[in-house]
Amino acid sequence: MKTLSNNDEQKNAPNPQTNPAHKVRSDRPFHIAFILIAGTYLLLLLVMLLADASYMFQENSPEVLSHDWSIAHPWLARIVNNPIGAALSDSNIQYSIVLSLVSCTITAMLSLVVAIPVGYLLSRHQFFGKNLIDAIFDIPIVLPPLVVGLSLLILFQYAPPVIREQVVYQLPAVVLAQFVVACAFAVRTMRATFDLIDTRREKVALTLGCNKAQAFRLVVLPEAKSGILTAGTLAWARALGEFGPLLVFAGATRGKTEVLSTTVFLELSVGNLGAAVAVSLIMIMAAATVLIIIRTWGTNKLTL
Amino acid sequence: MITLENLTIQAGDFRLNDLSLHIPTGDYGVLMGETGSGKTTLVECLCGLRSQEKGKIKLAGRDVTYLRPGERNIGYVPQDGALFPNMTVRNHLALPLSIRKWKPEAIAQRTEQLSDLLGLGSLLDRFPATLSGGETQRVALGRALAFSPSTLVLDEPLSAMDDHTHQQMVKLLKNVQQWTSVTVLHITHSREEARQLADCQLVMRQTGHLEPVNQQKESARS
Incomplete structure (x- = not known):
């Protein structure tokens, strides 16, 4: 009985000589995919806020821009006269x-x-x-x-x-x-x-x-x-x-x-x-x- | 004195049946049991934190079966201390006393006494997060002893300690019991701890059944 079971075990045991070493596939695609998805969402959020801010500085009433000093310094005028x-x-x-x-x-x-x-x-x-x-x-x-x-x-x-x-x-x-x-x-x-x-x-x-x-x-x-x-x-x-x-x-x-x-x-x-x-x-x-x-x-x- | 008479506890699917136990006044009782045998359930019931189905609990000659935890005059040191993270060591020792409306001078005096007994002098103004395992247990012990309870219950107080700290704590526990003559129930799964500390030993079987251990036999074997 004992020898029999020993034989069985030997048959089923992996043989390091005949089994090629297991090669683990790269982790890179996993990281790239996850980071890309996360990055896209993050970008969407940030761009959304940025768009609000930039829109506000574009929106200026024309009469404000017609002042002398504001024609000379349009950027300053936009910041001072923001909505x-x-x-x-x-x-x-x-x-x-x-x-x-x-x-x-x-x-x-x-x-x-x-x-x-x-x-x-x-x-x-x-x-x-x-x-x-x-x-x-x-x-x-x-x-x-x-x-x-x-x-x-x-x-x-x-x-x-x-x-x-x-x-x-x-x-x-x-x-x-x-x-x-x-x-x-x-x-x-x-x-x-x-x-x-x-x-x-x-x-x-x-x-x-x-x-x-x-x-x-x-x-x-x-x-x-x-x-x-x-x-x-x-x-x-x-x-x-x-x-x-x-x-x-x-x-x-x-x-x-x-x-x-x-x-x-x-x-x-x-x-x-x-x-x-x-x-x-x-x-x-x-x-x-x-x-x-x-x-x-x-x-x-x-x-x- | 700690006496349990035919105590039956139902805790979820878990059940402890007809437990009886007696530890004479001033004795150091050690209760051993495997993990999952219901030691902590028993401790919680003893402290009044869990209700029993039937049976009686007597502490220091008084039937406390239906008293609230704070009225049982029992000091409880849970596993790994369970200190209050927002309080200094000094406040831990003072808490049970200020609840009892002690005067500040009396509290200060008692705090000093306890810190001498347990070697907490240098730790008094520290917070639990900065304490080592042994220090934490000493503070938990001090907190439990502050109001001079008649009974002290320790739930695996020395587990997960290195050998040196372990030995120091065993010595300290012996000293504490001598000085305060409090009746102790110490829960552990270490035979060694039981041998070093116990006046009387009990074993809790998987079935929730208590067996006294014959002291003579045990000491003869060792």
Whole structure:
């Protein structure tokens, strides 16, 4: 028996003399293909932003260019009289900048107040119907934005007229429309944050004499700090870009419920492309600032 | 004193049946068991972090079966320490005391006492990320002992340590137990550790069944 099995093994064993050495094919095509695809997308993003910027400097009103000094220094004139400056001096646009900043900040804070408990509960507890509830919190992410706005509008048809008049097409509608969508993103981020935090530390805190609230405040929250910052800035950025629900639920009344994204739409609709691009650039700068904040102080482990 | 009476725990698909165990006051009990035999589940139940299906847990003569973790007067040192990354070593030692509303002077005094006992003097203002494995375990031990618990539970505290640190920690654990006369339950899978430290030894089988190890036999063999 023993000799037989030995023979078998010898037969099946690869023979280094007769088997040619296995040659591994080059890695180069793999790297080239992936880098090309990544590079193309990166280029598309950068060129898009660059086009916005260059368009803005081309767009100058003829009367400005007819000044003596601006004929002598056309480039200087283009920089001084750029549409961003013009947009910033427009009182309607000033109002929409202020409203955007204030409403986005309120939305981000409200989102955190809701997302921290929701994220914690989803991360730490098992309960009946959890998958369903988890999916419900995703609704604002997957729903078409216009439908979110329409649903809010319909919801408030059932509200008492006193409340409806205070909210629909008024300032509270701006924050509410932003909040419904932005909060869902904050919830995702907070849940991922708490998932990454080891539960044993909370458990130790409980044995040390803390109750759940103390353990949460002293141990969990400090560890979640960068995640909270990420969730807050993400919610802020989402709120800034919110448009569909706003248009339906809050309207686009100049100087009342007009935020930056509405301004872009209003300027475009009257054919004022220069101003639309200028306001877009203001929003791009705000978004870039938020990105830098996330990258610098937020956690790298969270992606969305 | 640590007493378990017919403790039954259900944890997911995992089940521990009818565990009974007794470690006399001031003794150093070592519980050995293979990976997956449910040691950590048992520890969590003992600390009140997981509820039992039936049975009783008594610590220092008191029935703690239905008490909350913080009311059981039990110090817990989990595997690899689980220190709080945002707190200095000093804050780790002070946390259980400030929760109990001790006065700052009393906390400072206790912190000093602990750092003398565990050799933490030079580490007090450091953060966990900068500590070595042995230092981390000493801090975790100090945090667990700060409020003078009657019982100390150590979940594989010496795993993944080099031989030298391991020996130092064994010595330290012996000293700590002598000075504080705390009742200890030490979980490990190392026979050597059990031999060096134990007043009484128990083995946990794969089936979640506890067997006492005969001390005389064990020491005669070695």
